[in-house]
Amino acid sequence: MIQDELTHSSRETRQDTRGRALTYLSIGLVVVLVVAIIYFIAARGVATFTTNHVTLSEFFGINWQPTATDSNGRPEVGALPMMVTSFSVTILAALVATPFALSVAMFMTDIAERRGAKLLQAVIELLVGIPSVVYGFIGLAVVVPFLRRLAGGTGFGILAGTIVLCVMVLPTVTSLAAASIRAVPLSLRQASYAMGATRWQTLRKVVLRAATPGIITAIILGMARAFGEALAVQMVIGNTTVLPRGLFTPTSTLTSTLTTEMGNTVPGTLQNNVLWSLALILLAMSLVFNLLVRLVGRKGALPS
Known part of the structure; x- marks a missing residue:
């Protein structure tokens, strides 16, 4: 044995x-x-500055024509218009989507009955599963013509991209915000009700404050999704590499420029290397978003 x-x-x-x-x-x-x-990505992106001898001032300029040169014979590879547009549509989409996401999350967790919450959860999961190209087609067929009739012009631009991205990041922010609200201890709600607070006062002053780190994390992850989105934005942004002067200016983001031009370049050339530099910026921003999420999660964890 x-x-x-x-x-x-x-x-x-x-x-x-x-x-x-x-x-x-x-x-x-x-x-x-x-x-x-x-x-x-880093090796290819840095080649723009080491092999092609492009300076930082040239790379952060406002003129984007990699196949042409200026009067001094220097390449025009200014990436500032795409960077400004990417940050603009990302921040605007987060600002627009956050109030709707928080409202839906609070309704699902503390107001709706179980059947209604399940129905909303199914709708949110459906929005998550819709491919990006479908959002792009809807934006191209509905949003762009509506903005064209509303403000004139072509209808393409930052506002069209913001609306499409808002719908795309809404389920992400909603799901994560709802999970953060559910994680708030029941004792905090009970203590608030015992003090005579109403449901809305409890939600606004107790639950949301306790769930703030998780909500901020949800917003950051939504911004990361918006910043890296390519296909849907490409279909409604206008794809014109100029510095935007308004919400209705056709322009281009980092991702839309990459998807539009990468297939038309020869590896090793300046045109190809500078696109890898744009990809390096996207990678760096992805790392920044992840670091922010970890920082917020570490500082805002609820005590057990």
Whole structure:
């Protein structure tokens, strides 16, 4: 019997060792993959400055014509218009979507009955599953003509991109905000009601304040989704690489410029390297968004 127990224990030990080795191998592969992607994009993006000798002032200029040169013979690779547009549509989409997302999240968690909450959850999940190209087609067929009739011009521009992105990030912010509100301890709600507060006062002054770190995290993740969106924005933004002068100015984002021009360049040329530099900016912003999420989560965790 002792021999059987030792054999059984030895078998479990070998299984545990194999499982641990497989886990470490998977973690190592993920780490290597992430490092390889960062190195590949960084190496290609930095080539604009090391190989093609483009200065930072030229890269952050306002004229984008990589195939042409200015009067001094310097390339016109100014990425500032795309950067300004990307940040503009991202921030505006977050500002517009956040009030709607918080309202829906509070209704789902503290106001609606269980059946109504399930129905709203199904609608949100449906919005998440809709492909980006469908949002783009709807924006092209509905939003752009509406803005054209409303304000004249072509209808393309920052406002059209903001509306499309607002709808796209709404389910992300709503789901994460609802999860944060549900995580608020029931004792806080009960204490507020015991003090004579109404439901709205409890939601506004107790629940939302306690869930603020999670809500901020939801907003940041929504902004990350909006900043990296390419196809839907490309269909409604206008794809004109000029510095925007208003909400109705046809312009271009970093992602739309990449998807439009990357297939028409030759690897190793200035036109190709500068597009990799735009991809490096997108990668850097993705890392910044992730760091912000970790920072907010670490500082705002509720005590257990």
